[in-house]
Each structure stands twice: as structure tokens, then as C-alpha cells.
Amino acid sequence: MLLQFQCLRKHLIFDKVYILQCFEKEVFIVENKAKPKYYFELSLKSFIVFHVEQDYFGFSIPYRGKLKLFHANSQKVREFKMLLSGKVLFGDLNQFYLQKHQIGQGAFSYVFMLQNLETKEMVAAKYLSKNWKNKANAERMKEIIKENNIVQSLNHPNIAKIKEVYDKNQDIVILYEFIDGDNLEKYLHDHSTSLSHFDVQSIMRQLILALFYIHQQQLIHRDIKPSNIMIQSNHNIKLIDFGLAAKIGTINNDICGTIGYIAPEVLCITTAQSIYSFKCDMFAVGAIFYKLITSHTLLNDIKDYSNFQLKLDLLKKLNTPESGIDLLQKLLDFNYKTRLSAKEALSHQYFTESLRVSAKKSLQLSQRNIFLANTSQVSQIGTSETQIQNVNIFNQNLNKRFRFSIQSNN
Template sequence: MQMLELIICYRKHLIADQIYEIRLTDNTLTLTNPKRPDTPKYIFPLNWSSEISWQLTSKENAFGFYTQPKKFKWFHAKQSDLLILKKILSKFVSFTKVQDFYEATEHLASGSSSQVYQVVRKSDKNNNFVTKCITKETIQNSVEKMNGLFDELNILKQLNHPNLPRFEEFYVGDGTYYIVLEYCQGQSLNSYLKELRHQLNVRIIQSILWELLQGIAYLHSLNIMHRDIKPENIILNIQEKKIDLKIVDFGLSVKLEPNKELKKCGTPGFVAPEIINLKNGKYGLESDIFSVGCVFYKLLLRKDLFQGETQNEILSANRRCQLNIYNLQLIHIPLTAQNLLSEMLQEDPRLRIKAVLALQHPFFRENFRISTRNINLNLSHFRSSFHTQTSNTKQQHSDDEILVDYFNNELPPINQIPVFLKYHKNGQKITQNQDNQNSQSTDSKFLYRNISKSTG
């Protein structure tokens, strides 16, 4: 916790005001009479269930809380001191009356139980904030959902990275919870890809994937798993060839702890197979990497890795996890990109590349001056043969024979990219739809969220 210089406050009385010293520990705020420093008069627990009210106006500067279930008390101090106190407490407790501090300016997104608005801070007219508004009645009668909200807050308050949103404050209203976050300028990666009429240049893909992995590596260093990495939860702001990227929506995020049982969650088409086929309540940070691999695939082809006409069909394909990325070599995707993708999409999470190692992958150092025609990609043997293939490819071409068509031009129009929906199962060739009919689906038991636009 940030150190707090001694702040003096007072409580108004008819005869004489009572002076108190404000002190903070890791889990309490105490108000102590200076004459009795070892005996706090008021002890206020620091947790998200504790609520503090503020009066910060030209006429009144005070904060207050319930000292008993039916006794609310105000404590007055200098406004500058209270602003410091409010900033520190924002990471630990709830505040009341969000309307005293913020004003909504634009509706940004909707979810099943929440709305997201851009807001302006009244004190300085700064509009660099959003508020995620969660309807109380949808979660407050469920211990599990309330704990999920507090878990999200505990994760958000830890974040301090350019590829992640900055947490500001948490407010409790009569019927709504308000999470105030940094406003992430730009549009979702999903919207960005929909608006494009051609494939992305590989150098842009490099930049997007690099920023995404930077944020994931930071989360994993804190033992935090996002659990819902998908294009809708990636916000891009591209200006003058500079890409700013933010990973948003931490509603399903969790901090891994020993013996903590995890549940199935995520979005069909981007979920790691060990989550879909979960049996023992255990999976790890590697599941985020599989989701990043699904995003990487979509960046390369602008098509989803797992396809279907319904959510259940997509989830069924996702569950089988029978990958066919042969089409990557047909459109001259660089060998290094193919290798990194295969490292991310390993079905066995123990074989999956970690985020910090992915950032060191040759794909991010590739200058794309090497021809990638006619490259044979086999997921089971690709890892061991990668360096040999790269070396041989370099030796096959002199400088004047180098093919540069991939990075000098965009990929073919989207309708010219082949899609393979057939594969072999038990020695027989079947279609994806036939396999969907044959599989025993438990999709109705799988928890997923599919929000068209997601922020914070």
C-alpha cells in the first residue's frame, strides 16, 4: 500500500470538534485521538464491501462511512488531503454517488448484465474514462457472481502496463455497480478486420501480435489468466503506422492459486481444448496462449480457426481441435509465422510456447526476404525441424533470387483464400457438418459469452 503522510481530520460537535489522525494499514483505516495513539476510535475495514462517501465541494470537504449499521458519520479535512486519501483508497474500497464525480457522454457497448459508457470527470473535464455499469440484481444474490466481481476488481487494481487498461475507482449505486477505467481509444480488432477489404500486411500482424503478447506476458508474470482473449477484447488504435493495443474485459479473469478449482469459461472458437474438455478443474496460463494462437490465425487469414454456422457447431469444432492450417503455406505465409502459430496451437498445453518465449521467436526478427513457397508444415514434427528448414531455405537462394512478393504486397483478396472444411477421421473422409451430427455434444453445459463489442 502507498505510504500515507499523517492526515488530520475532525468530527464536528456542538461543544468542541474532535480531532483524529488518519492511519492506514494493509487492511484497515483507523481514526485515532492523538492523545490516545494506541487506541483507535474508529476502525474501518479495507475491502470492496466497505463504502465511503465524499463531499468535495467549495463549501464542504469531508468523507464519511457507517461506524455501526445505523450510524453514519462525517469527518472533515483539507480538500487536498482528502483527494490524496481518495486516490489511495480507490484500490481498496467502494465509493458512493458516482454522479458527483462523473458524467456519461456516450454509450459504447452492451452486455447481458452490463453497459459501458464513456464518461467525463467533472473536476477537470477529462473524458479519458469509461464506466462499466453492472446491474445489481443480476449478481448480488449470487455469492459466486459477487466473488467474481471482487476478483475482477482485485485483478484490475494490480495492472500497470501500456497494453492493459488502468483502473480508477469502484462505485456502488442504488441499483448498479460502476467500475471506472481508462478509456481505450480505437476500435476492436474484430471491427477492424471486418472493415478491411484485403488481408493484413505481415508487418502489421507482427506489430499487433507483439503488443498482444507483451500484455499477456505481463499478466502471466502476475499469475493472472485472462480466459477470454478474442478479437472483440482487443482494442486497436492505429495512427501514422503506430499501433496502440489494449487487452480489455477482465470479467472472466482469475488469479491462479494453489488448489483453486477452475470452471469452463471463454468464447467458442477461441477456447483452449483443456478448458472445453475440463474434468478435474485444473488448467493454467497456457490456455491464454492457445487463444492468442486463434487470434494470430485470424490475423493471418481473416477467417476463424474453428468455424460453424451456430455457436454449438463452432464449439464442437473447437472441442475436437483437429487443426488444418495447410492453407497457410498455399498463400505464402512466412515459415516463421507458421512455426510460431503451431507452437501456440499445440493441443497438449505442456508443449505450448510461453508468452515470454514467444516474444523471442524469430518471427519478430524476420525481414521476410525469404521465399516461403512449397513449405511442408506438419504440426507433430514442425518444432524439431524448424531451424533446419530455415537454414536450408537460406542456402537455396542467392540475393538476386530472393522472392519478396509476400511483404511487398498484401495477401490475396479474402475470396481467393482456400478454406478446408474436410478432414479424415478413422480413415474415412467426412465433412465438418457430418462430424457435428455424430459427436456427443455437451455444449449446453458450457459457459460462454459472445458480446459484439466489449470494453474494459
């Protein structure tokens, strides 16, 4: 038993005292030691409203078409709400959160920043319509419950966690931990430059570690793309949006995801039928790897798949380590059988070597070129000792952390 406390149901003539017992998968509300009169399971099929005035004073649950109100000790009600967070549907979102502004929008949802009225904590609220693509409420709810259950089952530092789930009119609102940063798509667009090779290596390692963990749980994300990766100022990442995730072996041969990151075997480029495996996510990782290095999208439309050719000259021009180019080629292998798994990718040489030195060299080379171009002496690079001395001073002042920016010019 996780929690037990006394609660009260007020009546006109006399009040009734009950004992609430909260277990791992269900809640019973019993009168004395009699058979439980009230019961609900811990799932998003269940609904509960917590009541707040000056403090938590009670909760209501549906019973025979009506909401039944129970009063209880404030601290116990708080503990109860904490235990149920993310496991059942809560009601009356506006009692607890203030809506701030929209921070994102997807094909099937939109995201707002909310602030907890009591703690002032920020959360990311994902609004999912109960009615979508002419699906009945029950069918749509199954999809929402599935996404919630998948995320609730995962516990990894690079995967965003669910805090609470609310029923609000025509939407189900899933509250995620707030990540102070942008999605990777916006980050790259706003900066319009490549990250340092060391930062790219760090981001890639985090992403593949998250996928290695997900694949261990026999899950495929199926929508790995930059807009589903949140990046913080310290370049730590969080993977979000598990709306298309599914257990291996339970997937229909439908095509889902985003063009440019969908694996070729899913698009039936070389086969007569879509093939889903863990390797689908790894092709998307390869496409993200390319964009991290070059700031360009690898495949813009379905026609690009047929004419695919990795631009090695561009990668070398951007001083990409040989190990990085090798890893990229193996992640973008059109044959899913020989494409690297997450486990194989993590043991690749690219992740065992330090790129701090190569990042420093890339910084000096790129900034040297920029400096000499600005002084109209590009044709004489490296010929003047004074120029080199000036470049060294320029490098030191511009970026002591050996982080460089290269303007993408495909």
C-alpha cells in the same frame, strides 16, 4: 504511513477534532492519542463518500448504520481520495462524472464512456450487476472484488488500468483508463481486411508480452479473444476484462470462455476432464493470430474442433511468412503439453526477423493484382513493361508506408 491530516466532526454543542492516519492497508481516525474510534480497511468491502460543492470539503464513512461526515482541508481530502482510488468503494458517481454513451456490452456487464466533470478526462465505466445468475449480493461481490484485486495487482503497458470503483444502486462501476480506439473484433469487422504482416507481428508481440507477464504472476486470463483486446490507431494494444481470470491451482473444472478461443483440453475434446494451464491462453492467442492474418474466425462452433485443419493454402496465398505459419501451428497444437508457452513463443523466429521487407513485397504483389484486375489484364500479369511501370506509380501513391490491404476471400 501514507497520509496524515486533521479532520473535524461537527456537533450541536461542540465540534470534535480528529487525526486521520492512512496506512498501506487500513485507515484510522483517532481523537487525540486515544484508541481509534473509526477504522476501515482498504478493500472493496469498505465504502466512502467524498463531498464536493465548490471544492472538496469532506468525506463520510459508515458507522453503526449511519454515514458520519468529517470536514477537512480541501487539498488533504483530494490527496486522500487519490490514495484510496481503486482500493475502496466510492459513492455518488454523479458528483464526479457525466455519463456520455454506451461503448460496449459483454455477457456479464455493459460499458459506458464517462467524462470527469472537473478534469474533462474520459474514462471507460464497466457496470457490473450486484445480482447475477441468482447469486446473492455477497457472493457476487466476492467475484467483483476478485477481478478488481487481480487488475490492481498488475502493472504492464499492455494491460488496461483501473482508476476508481463506485457503488451505484444495483451496480458496481469500475472505471478504467479510456483507450481511444476499438476492440480488435470491431476493428477487423469494420476494416474487413488483413493488417500488414509487420502490424500483425507487432500486435502479436504485445499480446504475448502481456500474457508472459500475467503468467509470471501465476494467473490465467481464460477469456483471451479479439473483443477483449483494445487497439489504438498506432496499433498499440491493451488487454481488458479479467472477469474470468484466476490463480493457477485455484480453478474449478468449469468451462468458461468463448467458443473458438477456448483450448480443446478445456472443452474435454481429448480428455475426460477439463484441464487448465497457462497453455489455455496460448491456444486463444493462436486463434487470434489466424484472424489477424486472414480476417476469418478459426473455429466457429464446437463441431469445428473435431474437424480442425489449418488452411495452409490460404495462409500462403496471403503471403504469410514461413516463420509465421510455423508459429501459428505451434500455438494451435491440440496437445497442450507440446504447445508453446508465452516465453517460448517470444523467442520464436517470427519475432526475431524483420517483416518490413516482406510487408513491402506483399503490398506490391497484392496491389499489382488489384490494378491489373481493374484493367482486365489479369491473365497477362508481368508481361508488359508499361503495366509494371504503372503499377509502381500506383503503389507509391496508394501507400508510402508499405501498408497493404488484402480482401479476405476464403
